[in-house]
Amino acid sequence: MSNPARRPSASIRPAEPDDAQAVVALRTLVLPFLVRGVASTRQMIATPTPGLHWAGFVAEVDGKIIGWVSASRNEHTTEAVGEVSLLHVHPDQRRRGIGAALLARALEHLAPLDLDRLHGRALPEALPFARRHGFAPSRQERFSALDLHALPPLPETPDGVRLLSLAEADPRQVHRVDVLASADEPGVVASGAIGYDHWCAGTWDNVGLDREASMGAEVGGVLAAISLVKRDGERMWTDYTGTVPEHRGRGLARLVKLAALHRAAARGITVAYTGNDEANAPMLAINTRLGYRQVASQWSCVRELRPTVSPP
Numbered sequence: 531m532s533n534p535a536r537r538p539s540a541s542i543r544p545a546e547p548d549d550a551q552a553v554v555a556l557r558t559l560v561l562p563f564l565v566r567g568v569a570s571t572r573q574m575i576a577t578p579t580p581g582l583h584w585a586g587f588v589a590e591v592d593g594k595i596i597g598w599v600s601a602s603r604n605e606h607t608t609e610a611v612g613e614v615s616l617l618h619v620h621p622d623q624r625r626r627g628i629g630a631a632l633l634a635r636a637l638e639h640l641a642p643l644d645l646d647r648l649h650g651r652a653l654p655e656a657l658p659f660a661r662r663h664g665f666a667p668s669r670q671e672r673f674s675a676l677d678l679h680a681l682p683p684l685p686e687t688p689d690g691v692r693l694l695s696l697a698e699a700d701p702r703q704v705h706r707v708d709v710l711a712s713a714d715e716p717g718v719v720a721s722g723a724i725g726y727d728h729w730c731a732g733t734w735d736n737v738g739l740d741r742e743a744s745m746g747a748e749v750g751g752v753l754a755a756i757s758l759v760k761r762d763g764e765r766m767w768t769d770y771t772g773t774v775p776e777h778r779g780r781g782l783a784r785l786v787k788l789a790a791l792h793r794a795a796a797r798g799i800t801v802a803y804t805g806n807d808e809a810n811a812p813m814l815a816i817n818t819r820l821g822y823r824q825v826a827s828q829w830s831c832v833r834e835l836r837p838t839v840s841p842p
Contacts, residue, residue: 630663745790746786
């Protein structure tokens with residue numbers, strides 16, 4: 531009896547801008563609740579944010595991209611933390627060591643940074659793989675979707691508050707709100723202020739950011755809350771919604787998020803996705819009131835690179 535034909539092995543190589551369409555197609559198959567279009571993926575590969583030591587790698591079989599991973603330094607903290615992001619392999623190509631090969635290439639890329647630990651994410655079914663490679667699950671994250679054909683009505687804007695499209699806003703004010711509002715956001719990594727230039731490169735100048743649909747709320751002429759919309763065709767991702775601490779408790783986060791969703795629907799978007807840490811009770815409550823339904827979950831995972839010394 532003859533042996534079955536051996537499937538060709540995968541080759542791992544650095545991603546190129548022209549890979550963007552195939553990378554997005556693979557991501558949409560494996561992680562349909564994440565939204566990053568071809569243009570923004572091409573931009574990420576071609577012009578990564580300076581200083582983050584970012585690189586993307588693809589796995590190929592017979593010239594077809596069947597796996598992806600990216601690696602960088604975490605920009606949200608001053609700690610020495612590396613990110614191994616969105617490692618995924620086509621379902622038909624799993625259990626062949628391709629994920630392990632992609633991870634090894636990502637770790638090789640990060641090795642010169644002398645990091646204290648690594649942060650990654652894993653779907654529930656991928657936790658055994660994560661554990662085998664030294665990543666311990668830490669926090670659960672929830673992904674939710676909302677049909678924009680069934681939005682709650684937009685309430686009246688409170689006295690003293692002005693809603694505006696972020697296309698009209700000063701990006702330095704948007705950056706200020708982003709930094710202040712996210713400082714106490716739950717997560718594996720302690721948040722730190724992102725410098726304006728890095729924030730512009732990664733957020734404001736991202737070609738996927740729909741500034742017209744992104745909304746803000748001013749109080750006394752000063753931006754106090756924002757909701758950022760990233761778009762890919764008829765799908766969108768709420769990249770961040772938050773309110774500066776001194777103006778919390780007034781419903782501004784829900785107001786700007788709902789205003790952004792209405793604006794997005796008017797611009798042809800039909801479905802919205804978002805992701806939240808399970809400990810972020812305020813934002814999860816807002817999403818529930820808006821009608822979001824959970825569609826997936828994943829785990830934040832941590833791999834320590836330096837031994838932990840117990841106190842004497």
